[in-house]
Amino acid sequence: MLTIDPKEHKVSLVHQYLLHAVAPRPIAFVSTVDREGRPNLSPFSFFNVFSANPPVAVFSPARSGRTGATKHTFDNAKATGECVINVVNYALVQQASLSSTEYPQGVNEFVKAGLTELPSTLVRAPRVKESPVQLECRVREVVELGQSGGAGNLVICDILLMHIDEQVLGHDNMIDQQKIDLVGRMGADWYVRASGNALFKVAKPLLTIGIGVDGLPVSIRLSKVLTGNHLGQLGNVEQLPDEQEVIAYRDSAIREVFQDYADHPAKLQEQLHKIAGNLLDEGKVEEAWKVLLAGEV
Numbered sequence: 001m002l003t004i005d006p007k008e009h010k011v012s013l014v015h016q017y018l019l020h021a022v023a024p025r026p027i028a029f030v031s032t033v034d035r036e037g038r039p040n041l042s043p044f045s046f047f048n049v050f051s052a053n054p055p056v057a058v059f060s061p062a063r064s065g066r067t068g069a070t071k072h073t074f075d076n077a078k079a080t081g082e083c084v085i086n087v088v089n090y091a092l093v094q095q096a097s098l099s100s101t102e103y104p105q106g107v108n109e110f111v112k113a114g115l116t117e118l119p120s121t122l123v124r125a126p127r128v129k130e131s132p133v134q135l136e137c138r139v140r141e142v143v144e145l146g147q148s149g150g151a152g153n154l155v156i157c158d159i160l161l162m163h164i165d166e167q168v169l170g171h172d173n174m175i176d177q178q179k180i181d182l183v184g185r186m187g188a189d190w191y192v193r194a195s196g197n198a199l200f201k202v203a204k205p206l207l208t209i210g211i212g213v214d215g216l217p218v219s220i221r222l223s224k225v226l227t228g229n230h231l232g233q234l235g236n237v238e239q240l241p242d243e244q245e246v247i248a249y250r251d252s253a254i255r256e257v258f259q260d261y262a263d264h265p266a267k268l269q270e271q272l273h274k275i276a277g278n279l280l281d282e283g284k285v286e287e288a289w290k291v292l293l294a295g296e297v
Contacts, residue, residue: 011150012065016187024184024192028059029086029096031125032076034105039117039126040072041109043088043096045185046152055159057085057135060145060152068149072105074142077155081139082123085157086131089181090193095130122160132168132180136161201283208238220292225273230280234289241290243297249287250294258294269295 006014028047032040046060061071077083088096099109110117116129120136127134137157145152170176182194192198213221213235221231241249250258254275261268272295279288 011148015065015150019185020187023186023190024194025186027088027096027183027185028057029088029092029099029128029131030059030061030073030077031084031086031110031128032073032082033080033125034072034076035079037124038106039108039110040076041099041113041115041128042071042073043100044073047085049159055162056140057137057157057159058154059085059157060154062152063146063149065149068147068151070153074153074155076125077139078142080124082125083137083139083155083157084120084123084125084127085135085137085159086128087133087180088183089132090183090195091181092128092130093183093191120161127163132165133175134163135159136163203233203236203285205236208236210236210238211240217292217296219269219296220273223273225270226277226280230277230288233280233285234292237285237289241286241293243293246290246293246297249290250297253287254291254294 004014004017025045026047028044030042030044034040042061044059044061046062047058049055049057061074061077063070073083095113095115099113099115101109101112103109103112109115110126110128117126118129118134120127120134123136123138127136135157137159139155140158141154141156143154143156145154164175168175168180170179177199178195184192184194186192213231216231216234220226220234223231226234254272257271257275258268261271272291276288276291279285279291
C-alpha cells in the first residue's frame with residue numbers, strides 16, 4: 001500500500017491525492033458582491049452542509065497554490081458577511097467551470113459564463129437563475145487554516161432562505177434526485193453525474209438494529225460467492241424469515257435447484273449463493289435470506 005506523509009511531499013501532490021480520493025464532492029457555486037457592489041461568481045468543491053438546526057453550510061475557497069493569494073469570493077464574503085450558494089447540475093456544469101477562470105477583480109463572471117443574475121431576498125449577492133437550488137446565506141464565521149499556498153479558509157454560513165425550482169420536485173413536493181441531475185467533482189478534470197443508473201438506494205438502519213455480519217451463519221459469512229456489499233445487506237435485517245416461510249419458498253420458487261443438485265451439496269450451496277446474490281443486487285433482501293436459509297434447513 002502506498003503511504004503518503006503530507007510533510008514529505010509538495011503541496012500540489014498532496015492536493016491531487018486528496019482530490020482524487022475524497023470524491024465525488026458537491027459543488028458550491030458561490031455568488032458574492034464586493035464592497036462596491038460588483039458581483040463575483042465561482043465554484044468550490046470543498047463544500048458540504050453540516051447542520052439542519054440551525055441550517056449551516058461550509059465551503060472553503062483555498063489560497064492559490066501558486067501565489068498564496070486569496071480568492072475574490074473569500075475576500076467578498078469576509079468583507080460583506082453574505083453570499084449565495086447555488087447548486088450545480090449537469091445543465092450548468094460547463095458554465096460553472098468557465099466561471100472558475102481567474103479573471104481580474106471586478107470582472108463579472110455572470111457575464112463571462114453567460115448566466116443570469118437573479119435578485120436575492122435577504123442578501124445583496126445575486127442568485128444564479130439557472131441553478132435549481134439557491135441558498136441565501138449570512139457568514140457566521142471564517143476560519144483561516146493557514147497563510148501559505150493551498151491553505152483552506154472555512155466560510156461557515158447560516159442558510160437564511162432556500163429557493164428551489166419546482167421543476168425538480170417530485171409528487172411528494174420533495175427534491176427528486178433524478179430530476180435535479182446533480183454533478184460532483186472528482187480529481188483532475190473528472191466530474192460525476194448523479195442520475196440514471198448511477199443512483200441506487202441503500203436502506204439505512206435507523207429504526208432497527210441489524211444482526212450484523214458477525215450474526216450471519218458461518219457458511220454465509222465465509223461465502224466465496226457473496227460480496228461484502230451482500231453481507232452488509234444481509235446483516236442489516238433485524239429478524240430472519242421463520243422456518244415455515246423458508247420451507248414454503250424452497251418447495252415453490254427454488255424447488256428445481258434442489259432437484260438438480262441433490263447429489264452435489266457443495267454445488268447446491270454455490271448455486272443458492274449465486275441466486276441470493278442476484279436477489280440482493282435487486283434489493284430483494286428477504287427473498288435472498290429465504291434462499292440462503294433453504295440450504296440450512
